[in-house]
Structure formats: structure tokens, C-alpha cells
Amino acid sequence: NDPDALLLIRRLLGYLPQNNQDEAPRGAGTDPPDRMEAALDSVVPDDPHRPYEMREIITGVVDDREFLEVHAHFAQNLLVGFARLDGQSVGIVAQQPAVLAGALDINSSVKGARFVRFCDAFNIPLVTFVDVPGFMPGTAQEHGGIIKHGAKLLYAYCEATVPKLAVITRKAYGGAYDVMSSKHIRGDLNLAWPSAEIAVMGPEGAIDIIFRGELARTQDQEATRARLAADYRQQIANPYIAAGRGYLDDIIEPRETRPRLISALRMLRGKRDRNPPKKHGNMPL
Template sequence: MGNDQDPNDASSKAAARASQVSDHLNTTQDQKKPNTSRRRRKDKKDELPADYSDILSHVAKLREIANTPDQSRRGYVRQKQDGKLWVRERIDKLLDAGSFKEVGSVSGHVTWKQLGGEREEPVDYLPHNNLQGFGRLNGRQIIFTADDFSIRAGHQDGNLMAKTLWSEKMSVSMKLPMIKLTDGSSGGGSVSTIAATGFSYVPPMQGFDVVVKQLNMGIPNLGAVLGPAIGLGAARVVSCHFSVMAGNVGSLFNAGPQVVKNATFEEGLSMTDLGGPAMHCTNGTIDNLAASEEECFEQIRTVLSYLPNCGTQVPPTIHTDDPVDREDISLRSVIPRKRERMYDPRKIITGVVDKDSFFEIGPLWGRTAIIGLARLGGRPIGIISNNAELLTGAIDAAGAQKLTRHLKFCDIFNLPVLQFVDVPGYAVGTVAERTATMRWGVELTKAYYTTTMPLFNVITRKCYGVAGGVMVDCREPHARVAWPSGEWGSLPLDGGIDVGHSYELSQIEKEKGVEARMERYLELQTMYRRLMNPVRTANHFSIEEIIDPAHTRQVVSEWVRMVYESDLPERVVHRMSGKLQPLYA
């Protein structure tokens, strides 16, 4: 049959298999014998360490060079001669001790020495002139960038833009506040780049789309001018939610004195003349002035303490020993009974908010308006007040711009706004017309009606015209009260009587003389003053409540408590879902 097998073949196969097993066993035994043959070994000096200590030593050496100032380098010498801190000194003074974690710590230009084979070691190193990293401010995690003006004056040919872009994107991804210390062009170009690259590039603007995203997400962008901020460096700090300039060393401009000399023939300008604090802390380009770099850092810490990490969070609250029901009797007499007399509105602000909590923003520009940050019962709020000491509180073009910016600031950070209203209207006259007060007044109106953060009004004295109406009537339902000194209407009485009774008064003057006209004018004034008693307005519920000024803190603190407990939690949910998308930029 086909399945029959020859016995001889079966025996042969069995023998072959037995032989294979025997050979295998003999081979295994042979392998157990020590190998006594000589083998060529690598020279020890060519061997790379198993623990990668060579690579780690490279990193350590580059970091040591970067952390040690080169006192022979011209840029470092100039930095010290100008009275400025070195970039790593700034970081030490800004951040909580021991919290600095640098990213890109060994990025830069390295000269290597070949040691044979794969082995090499760095012998010279020029770090990139922009430091990035993480740190903490009063315990708050932040991300930051800091220019090193001592290397190529902050120009792009000494800077790796990828580092800055990384930090901007990481701020968005991790929702961390962004701190920017500017001293140079922050990566802006230099003509020497053309010689180095062999061509001239079309100017890029990498990363500004990310900056705008940060601003609108409510991720705090806080910047300090700690030297000459030029071009891109200037733009980066001016775009921040809050900016501060060191008065002893800071300046900011589109181009430096040499470029200006050739472009506009303005000769002999210093950096301070061109763009120092007297220029930019008084025109709104930079928010605040500080006496020194250290004070800049302190202002940044202070502003951050009022703000959330992102617009999808409620602002951080703190404990306060200042009781919310504290009375301030002095507020009853702070508004002079004689309407022509001025007063200091800051006394009202500081008398109402938590003690030592008011931080003013932009005190040197747009001075018809006072803005800032404060707390009530430990809860952060935005502050707006008219300034009765300047133009009797009328809002001019600069004041309107200042208020517009602050409304957007508070809206993006979920800060309830407390307003102290004493406004006779928008500024009038040729200066007001020439500076486009109406244009900026309309922009302010848009800001009041497009922002949605809660707003409470305390009418302390005047509330007239379009400006008054915009400030106190832009929210429904109204959250507002008046002091006994409050007065309101379409026009202030002084001037309003002349307009409303012009024919009558002119006829009296023609027929009976100037004295008769004045007598009638005083009669009309007395009548109107009586009719303008704020209690009459409250009788018709045209003002919701008239309060004792001494009780103002108690009233507004209760409002802020309710906002934080009911309104803000819902608000952040709407922002997370995309239902509410406030815009800062």
C-alpha cells in the first residue's frame, strides 16, 4: 500500500536524529568552556561612558557659562554702566526664591573642541539673548520671557525666535500668566542680519496671532520696560494687559535716535528724550511709571494678585481683616456743599474699598478719569471714577480711551466694576473738538454696551448728558445708588438756564437792565435747585436709592458678594462653553 514504509528507511532517520541531538549537546558543553582567545579592545580614552555623563557634563558646562556674567564682554559692561540689572539678576528679583525653571537653557552658539572619535567638549558659548522659563510670583505659577540686552542688544541675530514662540504657545496651552521683561528689540531685526544670511528677508510677524489669543482668553499679559524697548520689543510690551516702565532706565520707541535723525532730521535726541517716561507714561502707551526695576516687579506682582490665570476662572479672593460693614463718617462731608469747589475722588475710593487694596492704573495720563483695581471683602473688583479735580470731571478724548481700555480689561478678567460717578458730560471747547472727543466718546459708549461684566454705580455728585447716561444706564436692571449730593439732568444747571430761558432773560435785560436779568436768573436757579432735590427723583424711582455716604462700603460689599456667589460662577461656565466670548483685542 501507499502508506507502507521501508523499515530500513525508518532506522536511518532515527539514527540521523540521534546524531543531531548528540551534536547539539556537545556544542552546548563546548560553549560553557571559557573563551581564552585574545580579542582587540578599544582604547579607554575612545570609550563613551555608559551613564552618558559626557552629555550631562556638556549641559552643565554650558549652563555654568550662561549663569556667569562675562565681565569682559562689552555688552555686559555697558549694561552695568547704564545702571541696569543683568537679565539673570532680574529673574532672581522677580521670581519667588528657587522657583526659576529655565527652558532652552543651552540654546545658543557653541564652539566645540574635537577630542578624537565621537568625543568632544564645548570651549566657548554665546547664549541666545532671550531667556524663557517657568517660575512663581507669590506662589502663583507663571511663564516668562526676559531680554538680555548685553548680547547683541536683543536683536534677532542673537535670538532664537522659536523660544519666544514656544513660551507664548505654552502660556495658551497651560493657561498660565505671561510676564515679559523687555530690554531691546525682543527678537527684532538688525541690518547685520543681511550680511550674516546673505539676503534680506520680508519682515515676519510670527507669534502675534498667539498673543492676541492670549489677550482674548484672559490670560494675564504683564510687561515691564527695563531698558530701551525698540520696534518689536516695544510692540510686545505695549500689547500687554498691563505695562510698567522703570523711570531710571526705561524708554520705548519705534526706532532709535539715529534712525530718527535720518528720517525726521531731529538731532541730538537721547533715548529718554525720544521715548522715556515723560513721553509714554503720560500718553497712555505705557500704563504705569515705577522708580526702579525692583518697583516694576512689585507692580507686576500686585496686578497679578487681582487676576485669574484665565478668563474661564473667577478672580482669586483673599482674607481681609477690614470688616465689610465698616462706616466712614468722613465720606459725609467729602463732597463740598458749594458746587464750584473740588475734592479728591481718591479719598472716596480708599474710604470705601478694603484698606490698602486700591491700585491705580494710568495715573499720569487720561487724568479726567481714575481707574484701577481694588478689593471689597477680599474680592477683586475694577474701579472707575471721574476726576472732579480736572475739567470738573468732564470726560475728554484721553479719558474716554482710558475708560474704554479698562472696561475691556475688567470684562476679560471677570472683574465686577464699581463706578463713582461725578460727570458734567463730555469735555467741550476747541481742544475737545480738535482731539476728537466725540469720536472717542462714541467708542467709550460702544465699550459700555458691548462689555457684560457686572457694574455698580454710586452717583456722588453730577450725572449729566450723554456721558452720564452712558455710565449709569448701560446695564439692566440698574445697580446704582446716589449720595445726598447727587444731581442730574440733560444739562448742568449753570449754562442750562441760559439755554432754556434765553429769550426771557434777554428780554428782561433789554427792558429792565442787567440787574433785573440777574435777579430773574437767581429766581430760576433757586426754583430749579429745589426741584432737583434728589429725593424728588427717588419719589419717582428714577434713582433706585439714596444712601448715607458713610454706609457706602456696606452697600457695595453686599453687591460684590452676591455677584461672586451667583453671577460669576455662571459667567465662567458660559465662557468655557463659548456662549460668552468677550474681546480685549
């Protein structure tokens, strides 16, 4: 109804600056910046195939647990919206593992690209929560141009000059990992939880390629697959390997996420980053 719509508009405008030359709104936060959220330690299931609700992580991190989600009914495998950290307005982009396992498809790529560019246009810092198993496979996605549309999200993150913070909560596989505000595309702060898995592909697909011969010879396929998958996670997808190569700034306990993000935002308030002196780039359309 009209009163609800007006209240929603008022909330939305509270996150936005007066114009594109102003800084994003920043007020006195009412939620302690050093608050540790112990509940975050148990949100991600031990079973990597089990879904969970990403909104629990977002609301556990942001000020007063307030997250204004936008485009909520479109491409629900990607969440976008506005929140505050220590009173600072931020844009949130996050995979939703409860829908399509959080995989990026055409619609979610376009949704994310538009939101990232909007935040960059109005000087709103970006906070990305990553749990992405890859791009959605299938002939329908390929015929629809998944590479072209996925490149829009990649381009948007590459082009953005606002502070860009990212937290990998679980899966970060293949090209989709690169797209989600990774260090490879000018991410300012990249953190991971101990549950993170960073690799070219997931264990199940990788062992079919790497250990094809061993799987063909084994008598107990199930036990061998389980052992090889565990080895892959430990020796290849382990986040400490990515951190050792400089792809992560730190690996933190989930409860530390809020104070670490706030500390980074404070550090990045004076960030100055300019793109090459052209009127605009050539976005993949």
C-alpha cells in the same frame, strides 16, 4: 528701580485671575464689610463748583484703603485702578473733579474704555464713581472725534457682562451720565448720594435756555440766576426724581457706601449675562 517694579507687578497680579475663564480673586477680607466711613459725609463741597479729591472717596470705601491706580499720568480727569471690597477684586473707574472738573474728553474716554474691557475680559466686577459735568466742549475735541471716542466708553460699558455698580457723588449731566454705567446701559446697581444732580445739563446752561425771557427782563441778573439755579436743582436735577423714575436703586448717605456696595457684590456673585450670539459686536473705531 527694579525692586519697586517687581513689587508693583506682584501687587497687580494679585488682583487678576490666572486666566480669562477663572473668577476674579476673592479672599478673606480683613476690613469689616459693615464699616461706615463718616469722613465721606464731608468730602463733597456744598459749592457745586468747588473741586475735591476723588481718591479720598475711593480709599474710604475699599478694603484697607488700598487702591492700585493704573495709567495714573495719562488722562488724569479719569481714575482707573484695582481694589478689593470684602476681599473681592474689583476694577474702579471714577471721575476726578480736581482735573478738568471731571469732564470726559477724548483721552479719558479711550482710557476708560480700555480699562472697562480689560476688567470684563478677566471677570473683574466694575465699581464706578460718577461726578461728570458732561463731555469736554471745544473745536479741538470735536475735530478730534469726541463723539466717536466717547462712544467707545459707552460701548465698553454696554458690552460688559460682569457685575456693574455705580455711585453718583455729585454731577451726572447729559450724555456723559448715560455713559458712566447708568441704569440705561444695563447697570446692575445704581446708587446716589443726596448731593447728586442728574439732568440733561447743568443749571447754569439750562436756565439760559429755559428762562431766557425772564433773564432779559430782570433788573438783578445775579439774584435771578441764583434763584433759578436753585429751583432747577430742586425741581429737575434732584436725585429723588431720578429714583422715582427707576434710574436709581437707592439714595444713600455717603458713609453707607462701602457696606451697600459689598452687599450688592455678594448678591451678584452668581450673575449670568450673555450678549447676543455673535463672535463680537461692531465697536466704534
